[in-house]
Amino acid sequence: MASLNIRAAILSISFLILALGLWEMATQPPEAQTGMTEYEMLMGGADQESRVPPPSAVIKLAWAELSNPFYDAGANDKGIGIQLAYSVYRVLTGYLAAMAIALPVGFLIGMSPLMYKALNPYIQLLRPISPLAWMPLALFIIQDSDASAIFVIFICSIWPMLLNTAFGVANVRQDWVNVARTHELGPLRTAITVILPAAAPTILTGMRISIGIAWLVIVAAEMLVGGTGIGYYVWNEWNNLDLASVIFSILMIGVVGMLLDLALGKAQKLVEYKE
């Protein structure tokens, strides 16, 4: 009997083939138009009736795009790699800025009940605001679409990190804090050598949630601000009615999101400990 992994892999591939097969069949052009050129098929058929492209068309396009992902032929024609790089750059910039604020402030809130009580109302008020609601204000104040997108990422990824850091720090086992106290560690050394490693798994969980949200939000933000990035790319291809490109970029958004999550998952493994 094959191992669970092998059986799961076989099943996964069968599902994929089944789904692609159904998709391919459902998107066959009508009989009468078998004489169409490939270009016409890509464009949804000569009959002007827009149709979802079949997977074969998407795969063909993916092959072409991925074999030259970084070409740059003007403002509205850049390779998928360049567009994704723009998005990843914005996400990471906003994310790191959020981290730089969320971790120290989270520590402060977690260690001081006074600060927790003082800041909690603001956090509770600001947290449920959709990050995109900040966009007009950001555009007005910052006067720069790129920086505004980064700001939106900053504001949406700060909350899970902040709250998880505060929660992790506040719930470090008193026994471990007592170990630090009986060894006369100062506040800074206690924070670094005891509280940080003890709270690290919780903090990393928050960071993982944040990166997921940031990647969700960047697509919408770039659709709004335009110019570059994968979100803009999707919207642009939709305006061109190039649905194969739209589907392809949706898949690429998924792939990059998965990779970001995987990276944070690896980091999470590194700081995990068993009691």
Next chain:
Amino acid sequence: MSKSFLEVDGLCKVYPDGQGGELTVFEDIRFALEKGEFVCIIGHSGCGKSTILNVLAGLDEASAGNVVMNGKEIKGPGLERGVVFQNYSLLPWKTTLNNIVFAVRARWPGWSKEKVKEHSERYLKMVGLDHAMNRKPSQLSGGMRQRVSIARAFATQPELLLLDEPFGALDALTRGVIQDELVKIWEETRQTVFMITHDVDEAILLSDRIFLMSNGPNARIAESVKVDIPHPRARATIFQNPAYHKTRDYLVDFLVNRSGSALPKRDGSPKFIEPAKGVAQSKPASAESETESESDTAARAVNA
């Protein structure tokens, strides 16, 4: 009046009782420890032993009274007092060795890396765990963890060691083994130890004196019982000493019959009791041979 190494004067702990009133857990606790003494404290659950120990450790504050060690009042925790917690309190993300390195480095910040490591390894070896150096606490058994915790405390060579039921969570077999190890380390280092236990035999095996606490609320340390058995002691042979039985009977009687009503001396210090007085250690001729033959008979009866 000559000053002792550690002097506890009029400690009292009051908690709100949850109904607007106050609950005095213990009051007017007075005692003194001399350098190199091993003292156990026994009392029923809830009488406030852990609270007293935490006050000595500087982790908790008493409602009244003060503690003076080496002529200096104790305020807050310090490296000259080592604590072994009941739940071991090892840092789970550090290896066994690094848990000890952590403590040694805190104690002697000026030491080189090699010296810290060598010192830590020596103490791990003392508790027989040098083979588990690179394992995490989660990969150790409860007994092994407690040994690491004991090694950590001894490695910093504190002037006063505080142990809160260190073997409470261990099975009898493991407990015996680690007790032997503690006896061995203590014979080597002769550190001053203050230990909480619920186990009368453990207390007799380890301590020079045993404090008996009356029941709470308003608990007191009523009596200080001398354990008149010479060192080195061993778990396997201590039963043969006549003083052992006298002391044990006395302690059990206190815990069963008198812990509710017992009071210290008028001045608040515990009554000093020598239950084995008269069972002379120095002239074993009559007394010891008698009990030895007694226990021999008992042993034969068991074997038969």
